[in-house]
Amino acid sequence: MKRDEIDLRSAARLSVAPMMDWTDRHCRAFHRVMTRRTLLYTEMVVAAALVRGGARHLLAFDPAEHPVALQIGGSEPKELAEAARMGANEGYGEVNLNVGCPSDRVKSGCFGAVLMREPERVAAACAEMIAASSVPVTVKCRIGVDDQVSEEVLPDFLTRVRDAGVRQVTIHARKAWLKGLSPKENRDIPPLDYPLVHRMKAEFPDLSISINGGIATLDAAAEHLEGGLDGAMIGRAAYHDPASVLLRADSQIFGAEDPCERAEDAALRMRPYIARHLEAGGRLHDVTRHMLGLFTGRPGARTWRRTLSEGTGRKDAGLELFDAALEHVTLAAA
Known part of the structure; x- marks a missing residue:
């Protein structure tokens, strides 16, 4: 807009x-x-x-x-x-x-x-x-x-x-x-x-x-x-x-249409943004620290937070860590 x-x-x-x-x-x-x-x-x-x-x-x-x-x-x-x-x-x-x-x-x-x-x-x-x-x-x-x-x-x-x-x-x-x-x-x-x-x-x-x-x-x-x-x-x-x-x-x-149906959709929509940030020399933690509460109250929320909190401290942390954290949530909901 x-x-x-x-x-x-x-x-x-x-x-x-x-x-x-x-x-x-x-x-x-x-x-x-x-x-x-x-x-x-x-x-x-x-x-x-x-x-x-x-x-x-x-x-x-x-x-x-x-x-x-x-x-x-x-x-x-x-x-x-x-x-x-x-x-x-x-x-x-x-x-x-x-x-x-x-x-x-x-x-x-x-x-x-x-x-x-x-x-x-x-x-x-x-x-x-x-x-x-x-x-x-x-x-x-x-x-x-x-x-x-x-x-x-x-x-x-x-x-x-x-x-x-x-x-x-x-x-x-x-x-x-x-x-x-x-x-x-x-x-x-x-x-x-x-x-x-x-x-x-x-x-x-x-x-x-x-x-x-x-x-x-x-x-x-x-x-x-x-x-x-x-x-x-x-x-x-x-x-x-x-x-x-x-x-x-x-x-x-x-009174308008919501752009996302689920928290999982929001996470996936952030993936290209994170990829661009990493390609520009940024760190995964810069973005994901704001996303820790995305699944609050949901099965897998604790693993999501722990995976992102502990893993993103590494300088080489990338999208594979983000994907792994999201997979934990998906499996917990299954």
């Missing part, structure tokens, strides 16, 4: 969250064989790495990944604007600003969730990014951080980014506790407040609002859509159990 053939707003009905060290181009290629319609996101790319570090390779992606969005992190408006321009010129259909990540690395760089404390800076950055980008600029945020009162902070934040020109926001329905909780704990411990996000849609009908946090199934995503939200974003569940989330995404969420 080409970018101009895709309604990004429609694609955002279901999206796979940007996840550091996970949603790289190989992961996105794998997810795309299971769903043509779901919006995919890159890992967060630091604006400074693009603008000052010359790391243009971080923007590399295959047009077959569309619809795909670039997520960037930073806090300096001019730098973010230049990074957004670069992303748009590279061919991404959307540029998303990270205002939700609670990791120590982003806190020390004064971006991510800590920016919930500086809505004026976020709004200024969004305005600069919109002026520089030829594609939509969106925001992913939390409902607040630390001791902020979410019911007060979130409406003010949304007002400011909307007034800056943003038309689409994804809200992780948890606070981020920057003091006392690890990034992992921040994904589970702060309580979810789905009703607050739904109230924000009622209060800001002109914004396209997607919800994130704790959504693990297509049924749960559909429930939020039926409740009036414009989109649902699934994170770890789409990575750890991709077949259960993505194989029926196109039919259940978009």
Whole structure:
């Protein structure tokens, strides 16, 4: 699919969250064989790495990944604007600003969730990014951080980014506790407040609002859509159990035909991609590490994971190892 053939707003009905060290181009290629319609996101790319570090390779992606969005992190408006321009010129259909990540690395760089404390800076950055980008600029945020009162902070934040020109926001329905909780704990411990996000849609009908946090199934995503939200974003569940989330995404969420019937079909459709990657000098593990959860809950799943995990560490590991792992699953299902 080409970018101009895709309604990004429609694609955002279901999206796979940007996840550091996970949603790289190989992961996105794998997810795309299971769903043509779901919006995919890159890992967060630091604006400074693009603008000052010359790391243009971080923007590399295959047009077959569309619809795909670039997520960037930073806090300096001019730098973010230049990074957004670069992303748009590279061919991404959307540029998303990270205002939700609670990791120590982003806190020390004064971006991510800590920016919930500086809505004026976020709004200024969004305005600069919109002026520089030829594609939509969106925001992913939390409902607040630390001791902020979410019911007060979130409406003010949304007002400011909307007034800056943003038309689409994804809200992780948890606070981020920057003091006392690890990034992992921040994904589970702060309580979810789905009703607050739904109230924000009622209060800001002109914004396209997607919800994130704790959504693990297509049924749960559909429930939020039926409740009036414009989109649902699934994170770890789409990575750890991709077949259960993505194989029926196109039919259940978009009313379209699913490209794959079975997890086995998805594995076989990845074989030519893996072959090209190996021929280009890549390693099997680069791709298959994202596929370990493909047969979760199925007979043979443990052997599939073990074969790929243990064998792909060898530099000479090739398609024969992948085929052997898949054969174990096929025999277990027989």
